[in-house]
Amino acid sequence: MALKYLSGFGNEFSSEDPRCPNSLPKDQNNPQKCPYNLYAEQLSGSAFTAPRTQNLRTWLYRILPSVGHQPFKKFHGSNLTHDWSEQEPDPNQMRWKPFDVPKPVDQVDFVQGLSTICGAGDPKLKNGLAVHVYSCNASMKNRAFYNADGDFLIVPQLEALVIITELGKIEVAPNEICVIPQGIKFSVDVSKPSRGYILEVFGRHFTLPDLGPIGANGLADPRHFLTPVAWYELREDISYEIVNKYQGKLFVCTQNHSPFDVVAWHGNYVPYKYDLSKFMVINSVSFDHCDPSIFTVLTCQSEKPGTAIADFVIFPPRWSVQEHTFRPPYYHRNCMSEFMGLITGEYEAKKGHFSPGGATLHSIMTPHGPDKNCFDFASKEELKPYKIAVGTQAFMFESCLGLAVTKWGAETSEKLDPDYYKCWQGLKNNFTGPV
Incomplete structure (x- = not known):
């Protein structure tokens, strides 16, 4: 099926079905009579008076209007x-x-x-x-x-x-x-x-x-x-x-x-x-572990600058080269909600326990991080450059909002793992300082 490059958000695009050449009106959006006797219909994705850079709308030229x-x-x-x-x-x-x-x-x-x-x-x-x-x-x-x-x-x-x-x-x-x-x-x-x-x-x-x-x-x-x-x-x-x-x-x-039944259209709401696989990964080439914001594909921002209603973040195949560093995600508590899914492969911080087609939810300020096996391996591994997440694609929906789990998610799905917490229970006290 035919696709074309979007070539940038906010730009104006147009298309017409090849079976009806010149079906797109040439000089105005709503002529008295459209080509092929089509109906003109506007679809607005923003307020009419939104700033030009944020104004979203597309004109549809269709056989019958949606109102019927x-x-x-x-x-x-x-x-x-x-x-x-x-x-x-x-x-x-x-x-x-x-x-x-x-x-x-x-x-x-x-x-x-x-x-x-x-x-x-x-x-x-x-x-x-x-x-x-x-x-x-x-x-x-x-x-x-x-x-x-x-x-x-x-x-x-x-x-x-x-x-x-x-x-x-x-x-x-x-x-x-x-x-x-x-x-x-x-x-x-x-x-x-x-x-x-x-x-x-x-x-x-x-x-x-x-x-x-x-x-x-x-x-x-x-x-x-x-x-x-x-x-x-x-x-x-x-x-x-x-x-x-x-x-x-x-x-x-x-x-x-x-x-x-849309024969032709033009606009920027599509x-x-x-x-x-086309995502250009940015990552650390010296030491420490960058925040996952560097893996953001798309975002939906809130009214508070730099704070997202939702971010779509991926963890694709990439080179890991940091020196003197615990390379997997660090243990953390967060003011954001993190919902993760796995498309394919094995997520490096939860190998063998997090399966494609499943999911995890780590709520605001609930601690999480690598399981015991991941911690033990990453604490002792030889830190040489190697590619991680090969054959894997994990993703995260991250939000500043506190996410409530539905009844289906908590009960009806029958997929909620009651033993998830156990993956951290084996972490030992390795303290070497004075008692």
């Missing part, structure tokens, strides 16, 4: 929730074993397979986030989804997804990510049982982090982000479901035509994908 649907009703059939009070707070370190994929007898699509693990904040106030997993084995048939609450950052872990959006198609595989901005309709096709993670931010958008003293180059390069080429399907006289996530709950309406 029946009333919304409640949708039942997923474990998605924003009820952060359904469980008592739990400050303990948490680890989940790999989440199940549906059995062949159970046909579960992407929307039905959404389950919320934790989160904080309120989408009505446009402040907060949620962490979900998806687990599905069926394509969405005559069904589309859109999120009125915020952006979805989708991290496939098992098998690729084909995501059909209003602006075109995107295939996203493990070790790639896809961002679907607030309000954009999409449908997910799968060919095999699939699983992955989702970071949702309410009412705000992901951006590239500032580089500061790193300079002009490093981390994720804007030119490596890809956005789809316009593609439409003409399907009428069908019953098509539109599922809407609104104020933390799901609603559904029906319409008699496909929502994927879905996009990124290949994590």
